[in-house]
Amino acid sequence: MTYQAEFRVWRGDSTGGSFESYRVEVHEGEVVLDLVHRLQATQAPDLAVRWNCKAGKCGSCSAEINGRPRLLCMTRMSTLSPDEPVVITPLRAFPVLRDLVTDVSFNYAKAREIPGFIPPAGLGPGEYRMQQEDVERSQEFRKCIECFLCQDTCHVVRDHEENKSVFAGPRFLMRVAELDMHPLDAAAEAGLDRRATAQDVHGLGYCNITKCCTEVCPEQIRITDNALIPLKERVADLKYHPLVWLGSRIGLRRKD
Amino acid sequence: MTEVERYSYDVVVVGAGGAGLRAAIEAREQGLRVAVICKSLFGKAHTVMAEGGIAAAMANANSNDNWQVHFRDTMRGGKFLNNWRMAELHAKEAPDRVWELETWGALFDRTKDGRIAQRNFGGHEYPRLAHVGDRTGLELIRTLQQKVVSLQQQDFAESGRQDQARYEARLRVFQECTVTRILKTRTSGGSTTGGRVAGVFGYARESGRFFTVQAPAVVLATGGIGKSFKVTSNSWEYTGDGHALALLAGASLLHMEFVQFHPTGMVWPPSVKGILVTESVRGDGGVLRNSDGRRFMFDYVPEVFKGQYAETEEEADRWYADQEHNRRPPDLLPRDEVARAINSEVKAGRGTPHGGVYLDVSSRLPAEEIIRRLPSMHHQFKELADVDITREPMEVGPTCHYVMGGVEVDPDSAATPGVPGLFAAGEVAGGMHGSNRLGGNSLSDLLVFGRRAGLHAARYAAELTDRPVIDEAQVAAAAREAVDPFDETRIGDGPAENPYGLHQELQQTMNDLVGIIRRAGEMEQALDRLAVFRARAARAVVEGHRQFNPGWHLALDLRNMLLVSECVARAALLRRESRGGHTREDCPGMDRNWRRADLVCTYTGDGIDVTRKENGRIRADLLALFGREELARYLTPEELPLATPGPPQQTDDASDSQSGAGQ
Numbered sequence: 001m002t003y004q005a006e007f008r009v010w011r012g013d014s015t016g017g018s019f020e021s022y023r024v025e026v027h028e029g030e031v032v033l034d035l036v037h038r039l040q041a042t043q044a045p046d047l048a049v050r051w052n053c054k055a056g057k058c059g060s061c062s063a064e065i066n067g068r069p070r071l072l073c074m075t076r077m078s079t080l081s082p083d084e085p086v087v088i089t090p091l092r093a094f095p096v097l098r099d100l101v102t103d104v105s106f107n108y109a110k111a112r113e114i115p116g117f118i119p120p121a122g123l124g125p126g127e128y129r130m131q132q133e134d135v136e137r138s139q140e141f142r143k144c145i146e147c148f149l150c151q152d153t154c155h156v157v158r159d160h161e162e163n164k165s166v167f168a169g170p171r172f173l174m175r176v177a178e179l180d181m182h183p184l185d186a187a188a189e190a191g192l193d194r195r196a197t198a199q200d201v202h203g204l205g206y207c208n209i210t211k212c213c214t215e216v217c218p219e220q221i222r223i224t225d226n227a228l229i230p231l232k233e234r235v236a237d238l239k240y241h242p243l244v245w246l247g248s249r250i251g252l253r254r255k256d
Numbered sequence: 257m258t259e260v261e262r263y264s265y266d267v268v269v270v271g272a273g274g275a276g277l278r279a280a281i282e283a284r285e286q287g288l289r290v291a292v293i294c295k296s297l298f299g300k301a302h303t304v305m306a307e308g309g310i311a312a313a314m315a316n317a318n319s320n321d322n323w324q325v326h327f328r329d330t331m332r333g334g335k336f337l338n339n340w341r342m343a344e345l346h347a348k349e350a351p352d353r354v355w356e357l358e359t360w361g362a363l364f365d366r367t368k369d370g371r372i373a374q375r376n377f378g379g380h381e382y383p384r385l386a387h388v389g390d391r392t393g394l395e396l397i398r399t400l401q402q403k404v405v406s407l408q409q410q411d412f413a414e415s416g417r418q419d420q421a422r423y424e425a426r427l428r429v430f431q432e433c434t435v436t437r438i439l440k441t442r443t444s445g446g447s448t449t450g451g452r453v454a455g456v457f458g459y460a461r462e463s464g465r466f467f468t469v470q471a472p473a474v475v476l477a478t479g480g481i482g483k484s485f486k487v488t489s490n491s492w493e494y495t496g497d498g499h500a501l502a503l504l505a506g507a508s509l510l511h512m513e514f515v516q517f518h519p520t521g522m523v524w525p526p527s528v529k530g531i532l533v534t535e536s537v538r539g540d541g542g543v544l545r546n547s548d549g550r551r552f553m554f555d556y557v558p559e560v561f562k563g564q565y566a567e568t569e570e571e572a573d574r575w576y577a578d579q580e581h582n583r584r585p586p587d588l589l590p591r592d593e594v595a596r597a598i599n600s601e602v603k604a605g606r607g608t609p610h611g612g613v614y615l616d617v618s619s620r621l622p623a624e625e626i627i628r629r630l631p632s633m634h635h636q637f638k639e640l641a642d643v644d645i646t647r648e649p650m651e652v653g654p655t656c657h658y659v660m661g662g663v664e665v666d667p668d669s670a671a672t673p674g675v676p677g678l679f680a681a682g683e684v685a686g687g688m689h690g691s692n693r694l695g696g697n698s699l700s701d702l703l704v705f706g707r708r709a710g711l712h713a714a715r716y717a718a719e720l721t722d723r724p725v726i727d728e729a730q731v732a733a734a735a736r737e738a739v740d741p742f743d744e745t746r747i748g749d750g751p752a753e754n755p756y757g758l759h760q761e762l763q764q765t766m767n768d769l770v771g772i773i774r775r776a777g778e779m780e781q782a783l784d785r786l787a788v789f790r791a792r793a794a795r796a797v798v799e800g801h802r803q804f805n806p807g808w809h810l811a812l813d814l815r816n817m818l819l820v821s822e823c824v825a826r827a828a829l830l831r832r833e834s835r836g837g838h839t840r841e842d843c844p845g846m847d848r849n850w851r852r853a854d855l856v857c858t859y860t861g862d863g864i865d866v867t868r869k870e871n872g873r874i875r876a877d878l879l880a881l882f883g884r885e886e887l888a889r890y891l892t893p894e895e896l897p898l899a900t901p902g903p904p905q906q907t908d909d910a911s912d913s914q915s916g917a918g919q
Binding site: 041143 | 296297298299300302304305314351352355356358359360361363365366369370371373388389391393394395398402403405406408409412423462491492493524525526527528531532632635636639640641754755756757760798799800801803804805806807808
């Protein structure tokens with residue numbers, strides 16, 4: 001049940017760093033975060049890592065394990081080969097602060113650029129009526145735990161720092177979709193066209209639907225299929241004549 | 257002197273969970289400048305882990321529900337030790353707080369007619385919990401977070417959208433920062449005793465840099481203390497910071513002996529032991545069984561709840577469809593009862609292979625329904641334990657989940673008596689839940705009293721004519737205290753202590769000796785050990801530097817965990833009865849005389865002092881909501897009302913209650 005694993009952990013800060021190797025005992029049922037904690041308690045007390053709930057609910061312990069963006073608390077050791085070193089690196093798309101901790105302020109800046117829910121005029125607290133089937137689409141997107149793995153993996157920014165200023169990333173394009181699909185959001189009445197801003201302000205056009213974001217999502221939200229593609233379709237609505245568009249789509253549209 | 261960054265705000269909120277963010281929003285909407293300081297990233301607070309829902313008597317699922325019924329359930333759950341005024345305000349205002357979230361964009365699950373759906377939960381007479389599947393806490397935190405952002409957007413827009421810093425002009429979140437001291441003014445005699453709040457001292461986790469925020473009002477909203485126990489559903493943040501900050505600032509804590517062990521935590525594999533399994537599993541039909549397959553909860557209905565719960569499996573099963581004519585299953589007794597029952601079954605040798613009992617929903621609901629209603633649980637067991645809950649039962653056992661005890665506050669204003677300018681709300685505040693909290697009453701507590709704390713902190717700050725000045729001697733002392741763990745020379749020749757090792761020993765001690773079942777001898781032993789730990793913690797030494805150094809952070813958190821652990825152990829030793837989240841094997845009965853007593857902890861400068869304080873009489877119209885026979889189980893004969901008073905009167909709820917909805 002118990003074995004010795006080799007961990008190769010990136011240690012360093014904004015000025016640079018390198019991998020350090022550790023040998024650490026692994027017990028049955030453990031996740032990678034357990035081993036990081038064991039390293040802290042026994043060999044590397046100042047190893048910096050973010051974590052909170054250790055139950056996959058808060059999205060704090062994001063890092064890259066063998067090059068794949070993952071939550072450390074939801075990656076079981078039994079899914080990794082015991083004979084190969086476990087390589088842990090900080091999220092690549094964000095600047096390193098120290099060891100496995102990165103500066104994720106990009107995400108908070110992007111969150112601020114998206115206007116929030118606009119309550120409908122004339123409906124007071126307690127008067128909202130919505131059908132379950134109508135809230136379910138947005139509810140899927142609100143499962144997001146803001147681990148930012150999708151932001152980390154997305155090609156648009158992962159290898160293109162220059163795109164960060166014009167691209168909100170999958171998490172926040174999904175936020176636009178969530179609000180756009182909210183049954184009672186009154187953006188239009190307030191003169192805000194969420195679809196147009198998705199394209200013009202938040203960089204939806206940069207997304208080329210490779211679905212990498214969906215693959216890494218620990219909440220298994222179908223970001224591409226259910227948020228980004230429909231949002232692109234809605235943007236397209238704006239760009240073509242509605243009747244022409246309708247004619248071209250009849251019979252093709254998925255049931256949501 | 258060490259470099260210290262300086263800020264100045266009107267109100268400082270420590271903690272960015274449900275209570276902290278709700279307080280911050282309120283204080284900002286009152287027109288004040290507000291700083292929120294939180295240990296984690298914005299939006300990661302422990303509130304995200306709340307699963308089941310928010311209790312509020314909106315009467316969407318059962319039209320018989322109202323605030324009086326909710327009040328009654330809350331008092332029963334807390335075994336009548338609750339601060340009745342808090343329980344009253346909570347029951348009355350919870351619906352408004354939930355509806356308000358909808359206007360900020362929250363999307364709760366719906367009833368057929370489009371209103372907010374409500375689910376059953378332990379101790380609640382009617383389906384009362386507004387929810388989003390089993391991730392309600394995440395919805396709450398995200399909604400409040402997004403409301404904060406939208407207020408920041410307003411400030412930015414009003415400033416002409418030029419300067420990014422304008423986003424934070426009136427409401428700023430200092431994320432990944434830890435507050436280590438509340439700063440106070442000195443009285444004319446030079447003492448801080450009797451002084452008022454002047455601000456806070458803390459450090460930024462990322463850089464290790466120190467800062468002060470000058471502010472006349474501080475709201476503590478730091479949550480709980482679970483990280484002092486080994487098996488816990490709580491995250492690393494739950495180190496009792498606010499409890500300790502309040503003690504050190506001269507405030508008092510009450511009810512610290514009452515710690516809730518949630519009956520259903522995961523028990524296997526060892527690395528996930530303690531992770532929460534939501535009560536919704538039982539609310540939605542799941543049942544507890546021992547290794548003989550027996551639904552053992554029928555054997556554990558205590559005297560005070562006799563007659564209120566189903567006595568046969570058939571009646572219990574009928575209740576899910578027809579609540580008018582059947583009584584609820586005993587699986588849905590309040591949490592303290594269920595946790596004790598599980599503990600007894602395991603001890604009697606009827607546990608599962610990994611030392612829990614079975615919680616089975618697989619034989620009770622179709623697979624697709626389980627996945628729809630309990631998606632997080634399905635995911636959690638599949639990912640972490642290789643268990644498919646649609647096909648097989650879960651193994652569960654008690655886990656340290658919540659502390660009922662906390663900072664003593666005025667029920668209406670959340671202000672601490674004795675420390676002007678200090679407020680507390682949410683789990684860090686005490687009194688609301690008495691000896692045991694009902695599931696679902698936590699999220700509503702956060703919102704109701706978070707708002708009240710923000711409102712009254714804002715009023716207090718606005719009414720002051722002079723701003724309190726920060727005392728530099730306290731800043732220097734706080735800075736010295738914070739860098740001590742790096743200074744190996746301070747410990748002389750003795751051995752240096754590893755903070756990680758100390759923490760593990762503390763957790764083991766609290767778990768084993770002041771855990772779910774308590775005995776005087778063991779608690780005395782725990783107090784002896786705590787004294788040793790305190791001496792050892794003074795010798796903790798950490799490596800490296802101040803930039804994002806978890807070893808250092810833990811060394812500083814140890815002070816807080818040791819203080820609150822001492823409160824729990826001392827109060828638990830003193831209370832010679834069993835009630836709610838305090839079970840004494842050597843004093844097994846509930847004693848009506850003890851109901852009248854609150855145990856109050858203060859810091860002496862050297863350790864914890866506990867005194868017994870009589871709590872006030874419950875208002876007559878609230879007592880009239882209960883039958884005399886039931887009251888006699890809890891109250892002494894002289895406390896019982898003489899005659900039946902008239903119907904409950906509409907009492908004034910002061911000017912700070914909003915609309916009368918839900919009343």
